[in-house]
Amino acid sequence: MSTGNFYDALPVLDHFLDLLDEENYAPIPDDWYVLITDIAGSTKAIDAGLYKEVNLLGASSIIAVLNAVGKVDIPFVFGGDGASLAVPPTALKSACKALLGIRKLALSAFNLDLRVGVVPVEQITAQMPLKVAKLRISPKYSYANFLGGGITYATNLIKADHTYQLEVQSDTPDADLSGLECRWQSIPSQYGQTISLIVSAMLSGSKPMDQVYRDVVQQIQEIYGTAQNYHPVAHSALKMSFHPKRLGAEIKARSPSTQFFHRFSYYLRIVLENLLGWVFMHFKLTIGDVDWGHYKQDLIAATDYQKIDDMLRMVIAGTPEQTEQLTDYLEQRYQAGDLTYGLHISDRALMTCLILDRCHRHIHLIDAADGGYALAAKHLKQQLHRKAKNWKTYTNLMQRRNLTNSEGKP
Numbered sequence: 001m002s003t004g005n006f007y008d009a010l011p012v013l014d015h016f017l018d019l020l021d022e023e024n025y026a027p028i029p030d031d032w033y034v035l036i037t038d039i040a041g042s043t044k045a046i047d048a049g050l051y052k053e054v055n056l057l058g059a060s061s062i063i064a065v066l067n068a069v070g071k072v073d074i075p076f077v078f079g080g081d082g083a084s085l086a087v088p089p090t091a092l093k094s095a096c097k098a099l100l101g102i103r104k105l106a107l108s109a110f111n112l113d114l115r116v117g118v119v120p121v122e123q124i125t126a127q128m129p130l131k132v133a134k135l136r137i138s139p140k141y142s143y144a145n146f147l148g149g150g151i152t153y154a155t156n157l158i159k160a161d162h163t164y165q166l167e168v169q170s171d172t173p174d175a176d177l178s179g180l181e182c183r184w185q186s187i188p189s190q191y192g193q194t195i196s197l198i199v200s201a202m203l204s205g206s207k208p209m210d211q212v213y214r215d216v217v218q219q220i221q222e223i224y225g226t227a228q229n230y231h232p233v234a235h236s237a238l239k240m241s242f243h244p245k246r247l248g249a250e251i252k253a254r255s256p257s258t259q260f261f262h263r264f265s266y267y268l269r270i271v272l273e274n275l276l277g278w279v280f281m282h283f284k285l286t287i288g289d290v291d292w293g294h295y296k297q298d299l300i301a302a303t304d305y306q307k308i309d310d311m312l313r314m315v316i317a318g319t320p321e322q323t324e325q326l327t328d329y330l331e332q333r334y335q336a337g338d339l340t341y342g343l344h345i346s347d348r349a350l351m352t353c354l355i356l357d358r359c360h361r362h363i364h365l366i367d368a369a370d371g372g373y374a375l376a377a378k379h380l381k382q383q384l385h386r387k388a389k390n391w392k393t394y395t396n397l398m399q400r401r402n403l404t405n406s407e408g409k410p
Contacts, residue, residue: 003029004088007144008073012136016227019308020214025131025147028075030122033092034130034154037061037099038082039106040113043378046371052350053110054081054374056182056249059352059365060102061085061114064175066356068098075132075144077151077309078365080196080373082114084151084309086121086132096166101175104168109252116166117158121150128153138301140360145308147209152200152310181353182250183274185241186369188348189317190234196368196376198342199312199330212339213312216330223325224318232317232349232366233300240274289359303351303364313373315349315366334383342380346370 006029018024028034039045039054046054061083062076069091076085087095099116106114124130130150136142158164187194201212224230241247244267251270255263277292279285284293291298305315318326323345330341346368354363367373 002088002090003031004072004090006032006088007075007086007132007134010132010134012134012142014136016135016306017214017217019133019135019145019147020210020217022131022147022208022210025133025145027125028086028121028130028132028150029088030120030125031089032086032121033089034119034121034124034151035065035085035087035095035099036082036115036117036119036151036155036158037102038079038115038155038159039374040115042081042374043371045112046374050110050112051369051371051374052182052249053112053252055350055352055365055367055372056180056253057102057106057110057112057114058082059182059354060105060175060177060180060253061099061116062365063177063180063354063356064098064102065095066354067176067178068094075134075146077144077146077307077313078304078367079309079313080367080377084146084155086146092118097173098175100166100168100172103166104172105175105253107168109258115158117154117164118166119154119157119164124150124154130154135307137303138298140298141302141363143304143307143363146310147308149203149209149310177254179355180250180254181355182351183240183247183270183353184351185239185246186348186350187233187237189232189346190237191317191319191322192347193320193323194232194315194317194346194349194368195323195326196344196346196372197312197314197316197326198373198376198380200310200340200380202337202339204337207338209310212333213308216312216333216339217306219329220314220316220326223322223329224316227306230316230318231300231303232305232315232368233303233351233364234317235296235300238296238299240278242271242274299353299362299364302362303366305366315368315372317349340380340383342376342378342383344368344371344373344375344379346372 103114106112128150129148131148201209255266280292348369352365
């Protein structure tokens with residue numbers, strides 16, 4: 001029996017809190033494959049000012065695969081410096097070819113190393129559960145969330161074992177990046193700060209993974225209010241960019257070549273399309289099936305500012321005082337052994353857009369500026385290291401105490 005339409009047939013959830021119940025997730029079929037991309041050395045790239053390029057390559061991984069598999073509906077999650085995707089066996093070859101095209105682009109256009117790996121779901125689920133749920137965030141769009149630990153297991157396996165990594169060949173074709181856009185200015189926080197937050201439930205903790213995340217989200221809502229209050233994209237802050245430097249990442253990625261003529265021509269194309277978009281939105285025109293007077297509202301509804309890929313990922317707009325309250329709460333739960341967390345603070349958000357259909361299928365990937373999820377992940381790894389170091393110290397002390405006690409016995 002074919003499993004190719006598994007994700008397409010998955011029931012759709014209507015509330016984000018529904019994602020915090022593991023019973024709402026379905027196991028991914030064993031004959032599927034997980035694809036993982038991430039920028040090796042992303043922290044150094046961000047330190048060099050390439051955070052927009054890092055984000056763009058993570059988003060490129062998704063749009064390239066979506067274009068390659070056509071009408072096959074597949075789950076994916078954007079992770080800032082990469083992406084996690086799952087595909088049926090019928091789409092594996094085309095998806096891998098597309099990702100190798102992005103790996104080639106990363107090296108040639110940005111001098112960045114985009115790691116690409118693939119792991120059979122059957123191999124993952126022999127070690128960790130791998131489940132997916134679909135959340136409706138607007139009448140026109142739903143997106144995937146992963147839970148169980150399988151995505152984390154696959155990511156670590158690909159990083160540790162080169163046999164799961166894919167390498168560019170001499171005949172690797174360019175990826176199709178149709179629909180990839182990075183044309184909005186950085187979006188300033190309406191409250192002063194925009195944070196990228198990653199929370200990872202400790203498998204050794206006393207609470208199940210979904211319960212830990214439910215507790216965190218409820219605490220966030222106590223601190224910030226409703227999701228609408230902490231949404232990182234405000235209607236009034238959405239402004240299109242016309243500056244060639246700010247549009248440079250998309251120009252480099254999508255120009256036919258590195259020649260000045262091709263890049264300048266593509267820049268002029270963006271300027272023309274942005275001007276038309278501004279006119280359409282300003283005068284609230286309806287062109288074809290697109291209601292441009294409502295486009296910004298549709299865009300805001302179709303952002304992925306809160307999601308789960310084994311870890312809870314959120315981009316939150318708030319005040320410094322609210323950030324401090326949240327950090328205090330997370331630190332308490334960290335000390336209690338329930339979770340680890342990573343947090344990066346900026347004053348604005350970045351948005352990369354995947355436009356498959358301007359009316360029905362446009363997806364807007366959000367991250368905090370200046371490093372976002374990539375630097376939050378670095379902070380989380382530091383927390384894990386600190387936890388492991390403290391545990392090693394504790395076990396050494398206990399061993400010494402037990403040895404002392406045994407030596408003191410008659």
